[in-house]
Amino acid sequence: MKRSFMMAMALISMAGCSKKAREAPPAAVAAEAAPLSYELRLGRETYRHYCMICHGEGGAGDGFNAFNLDPHPRDYSDPAFQKKKTDAELADAIRRGGAGVGLSALMPPWGHTLSDAQISQVVLYIRTLEHKPE
């Protein structure tokens, strides 16, 4: 009786430990986030939550959903694309969606979901996805 009580206590405290471990960010993520400003990290959160599924983690237009999209989203890592579009044009496409700016309606409008600040942050983040030659 006493022994099984001890076992149960040990199990409970082990469960407590593993929960703590899960809440702490892994060291690699913390290190990767370090060079990004607070604004960019907010932009990255928004991007990962809403956009990555279609646009891909690195913005190459190769998200999980992209096979389903015709046309595919543009490649944000392409410096030629980045040069061609102003921040205002990107923000406008995000706010009004593809249908609002003469692009494919498969790009949803985000103006009701995201605040202006969130849209500016995500535009800033999209700018960091440009592939820089080493």
Ligand code: HEC
């Ligand atoms: C359901 C899939 C999907 C999601 C989710 C999505 N997009 Fe798109 N997006 C597209 C597609 C497809 C296009 C290409 C439209 C075209 O070129 O005709 C596009 C185009 C764009 C463009 C215009 C690029 C250009 O060529 O001018 C921007 C900017 C953009 N997306 C940003 C975002 C952002 C930011 C998010 C998240 C808030 C997001 N998208 C979420 C599918 C998606």
